Amino acid sequence: MNKASVLHRTRILVVDDNAAIHSDFQRILRVGPQRSSLEEHEAELFGDLDAPMTLPVVELDVELTLAHQGEEGVELVREARARGEPYAVAFVDFRMPPGIDGVETIHRIFEEDPDVQAVFCTAYTDLSWKEIASRLSQVDRYLILKKPFEPVEVRQMAAALSAKWRHQRERARAHVALLEREAHLRALLDALPQGILRVDRQGRCLEYRPPPGAGAPSAGAVPSSLEELVPAGDAARVLERVRRAIDQGASERTELSFYGGDGGDVGEARRHVDVRITALGGGRPEAILSLTDITELRQRQEEESRLREREVALRAQVEALGALSTPIVPISRRAVVVPLVGEFDARRGEGMRSALLAGIVARGTRTAIIDVTGVPRMDEAMAMELERTAGAVRLLGAEPVLTGLGPEAAQQLVALGVSLSGLRTFLTLQEGVAFALRRHKV
Known part of the structure; x- marks a missing residue:
């Protein structure tokens, strides 16, 4: 006998006004291998064999809940979600007089729990697929199971829809974690003094956050290309370094200097920006440019240089005066x-x-x-x-x-x-x- 694969524990709800159907689900969804219908007939005709061949089955660790009316099923779904123990799959009968029908039941269940997967169980064709879809637009969240149903169909649906439910929840959690991580990284970027620029090999700007207070050209707008951001005489040099960083998967560094907030009048204060270029990687022909305003640093260095020059000149003058004295x-x-x-x-x-x-x-x-x-x-x-x-x-x-x-x-x-x-x-x-x-x- 093939070894069965074991799934995670699954909470399944059955809503049906027929107690015999409840018994069928309890028997079908119990843990352990079951004989196929052909083997059952062979057993009746020839008796049990010493080593019966059984179909490979998927073992289900199921916690089964039974309800007789649609309103009861909806309330069970609401309570389970409130407790943090939601149902993965709901098998719902189409007709459950005198209460609401299966379509309305599933519609309300979806309102209480947007993640639960559903299966219609019916022996009739009261509504067409088009009519059902017009009342339940989430067509990817429910299936239709015709009565009388085969046990293997029930088990296969339970296993497949449980796995789908679990994967969707995992994706949802991963998506939330990704959004939180993105918000965290965005907060870190906003706290950094550097500006961030993402460009491709042609110099097109794909994303831009200007350096706070850098006074760079077009700092208040998103540039479409490097030519709008970089001083005209430096654009070709920066683009060459961007392409080299992308091709070699390495980092490059350069410095830009310009006048004023718009790179215009020479009479305005001169600004200095340190540019670090890093290939984005992952097979994408893009690079990240980190822009740091280093104007104050350069001003301090220039002032220190002037002070050193003055100190040397004064020392020479003192020595000359000493010689004269x-x-x-x-x-x-x-x-x-x-x-x-x-x-x-x-x-x-x-x-x-x-x-x-x-x-x-x-x-x-x-x-x-x-x-x-x-x-x-x-x-x-x-x-x-x-x-x-x-x-x-x-x-x-x-x-x-x-x-x-x-x-x-x-x-x-x-x-x-x-x-x-x-x-x-x-x-x-x-x-x-x-x-x-x-x-x-x-």
């Missing part, structure tokens, strides 16, 4: 004077030292006079810079001389614990110059 004055062929004026720091000390050493090498200097008469105060940092400079001068074979160190500066150095004992000093620049001239006999 530390001149090297030759007083003879072998002696120079470096007069320091104003505040003195490590940067300025390094500049002074570099300039002085370069001058010593270039001129063959033997005496280098560093005059601090114009320095308002002497601190530890300046003292250390002077010591470093003096050491570097000696390494080049010249003698460093410090002039202009007054009483106040000397007290400051003593308070700091700094000693310049290894450095020849003079109170005034004139004394230092006289020393240098005598030394070299110029």
